[in-house]
Amino acid sequence: MWVEVLGWIIVIVLFAVGMAGTIYPILPGAVAIYAAFFVYGFMIxxxxxxxxxxxxxxxxVALLFIADHAVNAWGVKRFGGSKASIVGSTIGLIIGPFVIPAFGLIIGPxxxxxxxxLYARSSxxxxxxxxxxxxxxxxTSVVAKIVLQLLxxxxxxxWLLV
Structure with a gap:
């Protein structure tokens, strides 16, 4: 009985970490949710x-990984960005939350x-x-991740109820 309770606690924590990962990119969003299924399987x-x-x-999960990178690049390209701005945006997305904890997720990219x-010599x-x-x-990426991870x-x- 205690193993099942512990299993459910871990599953819920992994779901919470996964959903938090939609906003804080350093957390393993979809991977945490996917791992919760294995925890349930092994413990229950x-x-x-x-x-x-x-x-x-x-x-x-595959769609989430593709969308996560492609949607960000799409946003930059859609507004006329170069490869340098895509790389810069990605680096800012990774580093921003560490440099400016409260607003780095927005300011970084x-x-x-x-x-x-600017490096690519644009105005x-x-x-x-x-x-x-x-x-x-x-x-757009955050909204897509929230929807797919909730799915x-x-x-x-x-699957548990059926």
Whole structure:
């Protein structure tokens, strides 16, 4: 009995860490949620989950990884950004939350994209436009991650109830 309770506690913590990872990129979002399924399986039971469950969940995780990087790049490109601004935005997304804990997630990608575009010899106006595009990509990515990760959790619950 205590193993099941511990299993559920770990599953819930992993779900919470996964959802927090949608906003704080250093946390292992989808991976934490995916790991929760294995924790449930090892500590409680794998019997509710067949190949359809694992295939759907694996496809969602793959889609999340692709979307996470592609949507940010899309936002920068959509607003006329260069490869340098995409790289700058990505670096800012990773470093920003550490340098400026409260606002680094927003300032980091914006500043990285602007600096990258300035490095590519664009005007300040164009660089600011690309920086805005990085924020559009970031927020679009966050919304997509929230929806897909919630879908992972809902599918888990459905599989348990069916």
């Amino acid at each position: 039971s794998f019997s509710p989950f067949g190949w359809v469950f694992w295939t759907l969940q694996t496809l969602i 914006f500043a990285g994209a602007v600096l990258g575009e 300040l106006e164009q660089s600011l436009k690309v920086g805005f595009g990085s924020l559009v990509g970031l927020f 992972m959790i809902v599918l888990f619950i459905i």
